[in-house]
Structures are given as structure tokens and as C-alpha cells.
Amino acid sequence: MLQAVVRHGGFAQAAAAIHKSQSTINHAVHKLQNQLGLKLLEVIGRKAQLTTAGELMLRRASQLLDQAGQLEDIAESLAQGTEAQINIAVDEVYPYRQLAEALQVFSETYPGTRIQLFETVLSGGSEMLQAAAVDLLIAGEIPGGFLGEPLMQAEFIAVAHRDHPLHQRRGRLNLQDLQQHRQVVVRDSARGPRTDAGWLGAEQRWTVSHVATSVDMVRRGMGFAWLPHNRVAHYLKRGDLRELPLEQGSRRYTTLYLTYADQDRAGPATIYLGSLLAATDQ
Known part of the structure; x- marks a missing residue:
């Protein structure tokens, strides 16, 4: 709430921006100042501004605020059934630029999902898939017992x-x-x-x-x-x-294939990443 007051220039503006009542924000900021024993804000003209102490405290707290926002995003994704982590094995023959572009787009849509990327050669990726160590595989072969989709030659x-x-x-x-x-x-x-x-x-x-x-x-x-x-x-x-x-x-x-560990049970993030890899320009 303190950050919103500073960012939007006053209590009324902050209330409209974060959908809280002005009295709620005013009370929260005063309570924070009392708890810290510091004056964080001062009103100059019609605009609330940070004091020197307030600037330091808010600057140090900015990382915590960012982390809190990330936690909320992750919790929302998990509540929707989104995977916390995806393990993917990619043969080194696969063009790195195409892989990087797919992962970049994925990161923008699922910022809270971690990626474990294993860069493999020949049968190394297939071995990982058969051992249930990865969710997605790009390799020049389809392991026995799996179905794969051709990506490129x-x-x-x-x-x-x-x-x-x-x-x-x-x-x-x-x-x-x-x-x-x-x-x-x-x-x-x-x-x-x-x-x-x-x-x-x-x-x-x-x-x-x-x-x-x-x-x-x-x-x-x-x-x-x-x-x-x-x-x-x-x-x-x-x-x-x-x-x-x-x-x-x-x-x-050699043909490179995209293979899921279990496409029927794959979560939305895994399916989305697979679609990006399948749609990447050859």
C-alpha cells in the first residue's frame, strides 16, 4: 500500500489503483510507520512523498515485494493445475536458436514454471525418457513404447x-x-x-x-x-x-522427433511447451 501511494502520488489515487478504500490505505501506512518507529511519508502540497528513511526502506523492500508477487503468480498457476517444473531432454543436433525462441515465449506465458534442460547426444535422451526422468524429449529416435511427432530433418x-x-x-x-x-x-x-x-x-x-x-x-x-x-x-x-x-x-x-513421457497426463504448461517446439520454424 505504501508503494502504491508513492507510485500514484497520493492516498486517493492509490485507493483507485489497487481497489482499496482510502481509509484502509491510510490506516495501513500509519500502522506501518508506528511499527517501524519511522516517518515514511510526508505531504508536500497535495502530493504524498517519501521521506529519506521511507526511500531507503521502500528501496530495500522492493525485492521482497517482487518476490511476493511471484509467489502469488505461482500459487495461482498451481491452483489451476500448472506444473511447477518441466524436465526436457534435447539432442544437441536440434538448432539452439529455435529452442531458445520457444523457451523464451514459454517463459512469458508460464513465468512460474521452472525448466530443467538436459542437452543430450544420440540415445542419451531416450534413456532419460524411459527412466521417467524427463517430460519431453527431442531426439533422433522414438524409444520403444512411446509415440513421437516428427519435428524436422x-x-x-x-x-x-x-x-x-x-x-x-x-x-x-x-x-x-x-x-x-x-x-x-x-x-x-x-x-x-x-x-x-x-x-x-x-x-x-x-x-x-x-x-x-x-x-x-x-x-x-x-x-x-x-x-x-x-x-x-x-x-x-x-x-x-x-x-x-x-x-x-x-x-x-536424420529425423528429430518430439516425444511426450505421457501426453494424456501432461499438464497445460508441458502441452504448451510441446506445441511451441512443434510450431517452431524449421
Whole structure:
């Protein structure tokens, strides 16, 4: 009430703004001053203004007021059956920009719902879904016993730094040519049996945990790799990386699916987040 008096310039204006009687606000502010033993307001002309002590107290209390408002929002959401938290596993192949945009829109509609985001590789996300650790999954496979919705087709391109020895060879490259050089592979994030997807059997394989690390190593000329087109398009256009001229298989494709842990029992926030991810521009 004190904040409303200051913000709106007087008791009458505050009463109209927060739908309380003027006498109620007046009584509450005087009671607050008596409890604190401080004069918080003074009337100058026709306008109520904070004293120096009032300015300090209200400034320090602003965070508490914000937290109180957030608590009210959360309580209202929970009363409507909204989830307090959503766990989501997303394969690192999924374009980060699209994910970030969906989460930003979601946060504006459900500001009180927490998000636990797990960035996974290959079968890591499916393992989490089967263990009931996540509510939503975006991955290149649909675990057994679940139904998924196709979101997009991810494209992988065999690339190496423009000065890599593989680009010095004439003609098309074959499997034997590649096996003589270091391949950078992203590790399956699953804890159980893992998949060595894309490995060609090269003796000099380097295995990393994140797509971003793989991109950085290839950019430094440390090896070749099949990398998501959305992660390397800029470097290909700039000429830092070049696509490898393979006899076959220089480009690979996989479909990414959106899968609910249990869509029938999912709450409104989970359904809304799933719809944002499904509607995101490809």
C-alpha cells in the first residue's frame, strides 16, 4: 500500500489503483510507520512523498515485494493445475536458436514454471525418457513404447578445415582416404549401452562430449567430422570449413522427433511447451 501511494502520488489515487478504500490505505501506512518507529511519508502540497528513511526502506523492500508477487503468480498457476517444473531432454543436433525462441515465449506465458534442460547426444535422451526422468524429449529416435511427432530433418555434412590434407587430394575421397586421418566423434550421452554413430573405424578417433567442441576442433584443423549443417553453415559460407568431396555419403540425414513421457497426463504448461517446439520454424 505504501508503494502504491508513492507510485500514484497520493492516498486517493492509490485507493483507485489497487481497489482499496482510502481509509484502509491510510490506516495501513500509519500502522506501518508506528511499527517501524519511522516517518515514511510526508505531504508536500497535495502530493504524498517519501521521506529519506521511507526511500531507503521502500528501496530495500522492493525485492521482497517482487518476490511476493511471484509467489502469488505461482500459487495461482498451481491452483489451476500448472506444473511447477518441466524436465526436457534435447539432442544437441536440434538448432539452439529455435529452442531458445520457444523457451523464451514459454517463459512469458508460464513465468512460474521452472525448466530443467538436459542437452543430450544420440540415445542419451531416450534413456532419460524411459527412466521417467524427463517430460519431453527431442531426439533422433522414438524409444520403444512411446509415440513421437516428427519435428524436422537434421542434415550432417562431412567437413574439414580448408587447409586440411584431405582437401589437397585430387578427385573424390573414399573410405580408405578418410581412415588415414583423425575423425572427431561426439560421444553418446547415454549411461547404458552407447552408439558409435558415424565412426568409420579410423585409428585416430577423438571422442568429445559436445557438438560445440567437435565444431571447434574441426575449425582448428584437428580432424574431420560429420557436423550439423545448422552449426557450420556460417563457417562454410565464410570459407573456414569446406565440405569433403566424398564418393558417397558426404551428407547424412536424420529425423528429430518430439516425444511426450505421457501426453494424456501432461499438464497445460508441458502441452504448451510441446506445441511451441512443434510450431517452431524449421
